Amino acid sequence: MKQDHEQDSTQGSRDDSVITLKGVTKKFGGKTVLDNVSLGIQKGRTTVVIGPSGCGKTVLIKHLIVLLRPSSGEVYYRDRRIDNLDEHELNKVRTHYGFLFQGGALFDSLSVTENIIFPIRQHCEIQDWTQVEDLVRSKLAMVGLDGFQNYFPANLSGGQRKRVALARAIALNPEVILYDEPTTGLDPIHSDVISELILKLQRELGVTSVVVTHDMTMAYKAANRIIMLHNGKIIADGDAKHIRNHPHPTVQQFINGQASEDELAVLRMKGTVSQAQFLPRDFK
Amino acid sequence: MIGVLGAGTVGAVNNIGRFARFVWQSTIASFRSCLNPHTYSLIWTQMYIIGVRSVPVVMITGAFVGMTLAVQAYDQLAGMGLEEHLGVLINISVVKELGPVLAAVMLAGRIGGALTAELGTMNVTEQIDAVRSMGTDPIRYLAAPRVLACLLLTPFLIIFADLMGIIGGYFVSVVTLGINSRAYWSFSASGVELWDVAIGVIKGFFFGVALASISCYKGFTCKEGARGVGQACTEAFVSSFISILALDFALAVIFKSIYNTFWPLKSLV
Numbered sequence: 001m002k003q004d005h006e007q008d009s010t011q012g013s014r015d016d017s018v019i020t021l022k023g024v025t026k027k028f029g030g031k032t033v034l035d036n037v038s039l040g041i042q043k044g045r046t047t048v049v050i051g052p053s054g055c056g057k058t059v060l061i062k063h064l065i066v067l068l069r070p071s072s073g074e075v076y077y078r079d080r081r082i083d084n085l086d087e088h089e090l091n092k093v094r095t096h097y098g099f100l101f102q103g104g105a106l107f108d109s110l111s112v113t114e115n116i117i118f119p120i121r122q123h124c125e126i127q128d129w130t131q132v133e134d135l136v137r138s139k140l141a142m143v144g145l146d147g148f149q150n151y152f153p154a155n156l157s158g159g160q161r162k163r164v165a166l167a168r169a170i171a172l173n174p175e176v177i178l179y180d181e182p183t184t185g186l187d188p189i190h191s192d193v194i195s196e197l198i199l200k201l202q203r204e205l206g207v208t209s210v211v212v213t214h215d216m217t218m219a220y221k222a223a224n225r226i227i228m229l230h231n232g233k234i235i236a237d238g239d240a241k242h243i244r245n246h247p248h249p250t251v252q253q254f255i256n257g258q259a260s261e262d263e264l265a266v267l268r269m270k271g272t273v274s275q276a277q278f279l280p281r282d283f284k
Numbered sequence: 285m286i287g288v289l290g291a292g293t294v295g296a297v298n299n300i301g302r303f304a305r306f307v308w309q310s311t312i313a314s315f316r317s318c319l320n321p322h323t324y325s326l327i328w329t330q331m332y333i334i335g336v337r338s339v340p341v342v343m344i345t346g347a348f349v350g351m352t353l354a355v356q357a358y359d360q361l362a363g364m365g366l367e368e369h370l371g372v373l374i375n376i377s378v379v380k381e382l383g384p385v386l387a388a389v390m391l392a393g394r395i396g397g398a399l400t401a402e403l404g405t406m407n408v409t410e411q412i413d414a415v416r417s418m419g420t421d422p423i424r425y426l427a428a429p430r431v432l433a434c435l436l437l438t439p440f441l442i443i444f445a446d447l448m449g450i451i452g453g454y455f456v457s458v459v460t461l462g463i464n465s466r467a468y469w470s471f472s473a474s475g476v477e478l479w480d481v482a483i484g485v486i487k488g489f490f491f492g493v494a495l496a497s498i499s500c501y502k503g504f505t506c507k508e509g510a511r512g513v514g515q516a517c518t519e520a521f522v523s524s525f526i527s528i529l530a531l532d533f534a535l536a537v538i539f540k541s542i543y544n545t546f547w548p549l550k551s552l553v
Contacts, residue, residue, distance in 0.1 A: 067413055087421060094419040105414035107406075119418040121322075122425075172418075 016043045017076075018176055018208050019064050024073030026059055026232075033059045035232035036073070041176070046202055046209040048219045051229035052254060057212040058102070060229060061178050064210060065097050066090055095123055098169030098177040098207075102184060104161035106153040106168070113149045116140070116168045123172065139167040143197060159190035166197060170205070177201065179211040183218050195221045216255055228254065306423070306501045313421065313428035314435075326429040334395050334430070335437035339444055345390045346445030349382045350374055350452030358461050368467040370457050372475030378449035379476060384484040385532050387445035388491035391438060392524035396499040399430055400520040403503025404513040412504065427500040431493060438492030439485045446484060483539050490531050495524040 017040035026034040033056040041047055041064065051057050062068040066075055066082055075083040082093050106115050116136050126132055140146045143163035153161055162182060169177055179198065183191035195218045201207050213219055219226055219240070226243045228236040228251050236243055236251045243255060253260060317323040353374045361367045403426060406412050415422040457463045499520045506516035 062413075065417055067416060087416075091416075091419040091421060094417060097417065099414070099417035101410045101414055101417075103409055105410040107411055107414075119420075122418065122420045168418075 017041060018043045018078060019210075020076040021060075021063060022074040022076070024063055024070040024075065026056070026063065026068065027071045033232050034063070034070070037229075037232070037234060039227070039234065041208060041210055042225070043208050044202070044206050045224040046198060046211065046222050047225045047227060048211045048213060048223035049227045049229055050214055050216070050219055050254065052214065055229045056232045057214075057229055058180055061180055061210060061212045064176075064178060065094060065099060067099075095119075095172060096175045098172070098174035100162065100166050100169050100177065100179045100182055102181040104153070104158075104165035106161055106165055108153055110152075111149070112140070112145075112151050112153075112156075112164050115153070115164060116171050118168065119172050135171070136167075139171060140164075142170070142200070143167045144193070159186050159193070162186070162194065163197070166194075170201065170207075173205065174207065176208045176210070179209065179213075181213055182211060183213060183215045188217075191215060191218055192221075194218070198222045214254075216257075302505070303497075303501055306427075306504065307497050309423045310427045310431050310497060310500065313424040314432050317424065317428045317432060323424075323429065326425070327432050330429045330433035331437055333398075334433045335441065338391060338394055338437075338441055341390055341394055342387045342441045342445045343448040345386050346378070346383055346448035347452035349386055349445070350378055350449035350454075351456045353377055353382070353449075354453045354456035354461065358457070367461075367463055369471050369475075370461075370463055371453070371468040371472035374453035374457065375450055375472045375476045376480055378453065379446045379484045380480045381484075381532070381536075383446040383449050384442045384487045384491065385528060387442050388438065388488070388495065388528045389525055391434075391441065391491075392495045392499075392521055392528060395434065396495050396520050396524045397517045399496065399499035400503040400506070400517045401513060403427075403500060404506035404516045407504060407506055408508050408513060422504070427496075427504070430500055431496040434492035434496035435489055436492075438495075439488030442484055442488040442491075446481070479543065483535075486539075487532065487535050490535060491528050494527045494531055498523045498527060 019041040021037055021039045024034055024037045024039075025032065037060065039060075049057050049060060059068060063070060063075055063083075066085075069083055073083075074081055077093050077096070080093075082090060085093065107118065110118065113133075113136050116139055117132055120126065120132065120135070136149060137146055140148060143166050145160060145163055145167070148156070148160070148164070153164070156164065166182075177198075182194045182198070186194065198209055198211065199222055202209060209222075211218070211222060223240060225237070225239060227234055228243065228246075228248075230250050235248055236246045238246070243251065246252065246255075252258075317327065354370060357370060357373050358367060361370055361373070403412070406426070412422045412426070415425055454468065458465045458468055502516040502520035502523070506512050
């Protein structure tokens with residue numbers, strides 16, 4: 001474990017890091033969600049953050065774009081410290097990012113086209129609308145949804161929404177794309193489509209990706225580097241092979257999807273599985 | 285006990301501070317929006333949703349206020365043989381107090397609830413975070429157009445409410461209760477000044493900003509889940525209602541002082 005931290009801090013100080021966290025701690029009330037995390041996100045690579053639900057993965061990814069500010073520690077984009085910038089300055093930095101939210105976070109009142117051109121309208125002077133239409137078509141084609149321009153989010157399935165959200169995230173050709181649980185709630189086939197999309201974006205646009213997930217199939221497929229977070233700390237950091245052979249029992253338990261003895265002991269307690277203690281109202 | 289009281293006080297001060305900061309940011313963003321033609325389409329959209337669609341509800345409110353006042357006041361004035369003065373009582377009450385306040389309360393229910401629910405849902409579904417993640421200030425994009433629309437249109441809606449209140453009062457007084465029409469208007473014209481109408485309309489600017497700011501703030505800060513959104517809507521309405529009444533009192537005092545300063549004798553006549 002100590003070795004992992006050493007490895008982690010070494011990677012955090014590499015020159016090719018696009019985003020760097022230095023000793024980031026985040027507390028909500030009295031609860032520490034991130035505990036002195038140091039991490040460097042390398043350019044052009046896909047970093048996957050895994051960990052059990054509630055371990056601080058989403059909080060970590062939101063710190064990378066400073067949607068959340070650390071209680072202590074520093075966040076750097078390239079060599080510039082960004083966690084202490086005001087919102088106006090931060091907004092300029094954020095144009096280098098794309099963020100795919102867990103539920104897509106598409107704007108309900110806007111059509112697919114309007115959702116995708118939202119960041120373009122906000123940051124670019126549009127001279128030629130045919131160019132914008134072509135851009136929307138190309139982004140939608142990239143995620144396999146050309147022809148859905150006039151649909152509204154309410155008319156799309158969960159997978160389609162995520163793909164439209166991805167098209168919106170790449171509208172400004174960002175340098176970094178952050179994915180928060182991109183495959184949660186999707187069937188295995190659509191999860192694979194999302195994994196392929198992440199790989200395609202890395203291949204074709206050379207983007208730096210950070211993916212938060214607990215989908216190990218996706219992690220193994222898309223990751224150049226896997227980081228495991230547990231109780232707000234990084235407990236493992238390396239490529240897929242390194243993680244597969246990691247000696248830490250929590251890592252092995254997580255990647256193999258096995259419940260611990262403590263967790264199973266709760267189920268073995270008498271009365272945990274209902275013995276019809278509560279009868280239906282119409283039971284006679 | 286002291287700990288709970290202290291925590292409550294600190295929480296209240298924090299909330300007031302956060303709200304004051306939100307209002308300040310909204311004000312700055314609104315000024316910038318006024319100077320940026322790119323944001324006009326957002327403001328027009330909100331003006332349609334907030335203003336145009338509220339006209340029927342505000343007019344109905346105004347009409348019933350005028351009619352009810354006529355019915356309630358007639359017996360008392362008739363007992364003193366002053367029923368022809370009913371027009372003054374109804375019209376001055378409508379344009380100065382009841383029209384603006386009840387129209388604003390109606391708007392707080394109709395618009396305030398809708399604004400809080402919309403922004404609250406956007407908040408819990410991470411749409412506001414999505415706006416921020418794309419390098420856009422959500423206060424400028426979401427709150428400023430709504431605040432501006434309420435600021436600009438609440439006075440107009442109050443004029444509609446006043447108009448319907450006057451018509452409603454006239455209908456009940458003259459058509460139903462048989463008061464002489466000429467006398468009704470004559471006393472109204474002598475009793476109601478342009479100043480009275482202006483006070484009601486000026487109040488509309490304050491009420492509009494108050495209800496939009498409170499509703500947007502509650503939407504931006506609402507807690508997770510359906511319960512959080514519901515609670516935010518309730519809090520937005522109650523806070524808007526109280527602030528409208530408080531502002532009405534404060535403005536009444538201020539306008540009375542101004543009036544007495546500029547027309548000290550006239551008020552005694």
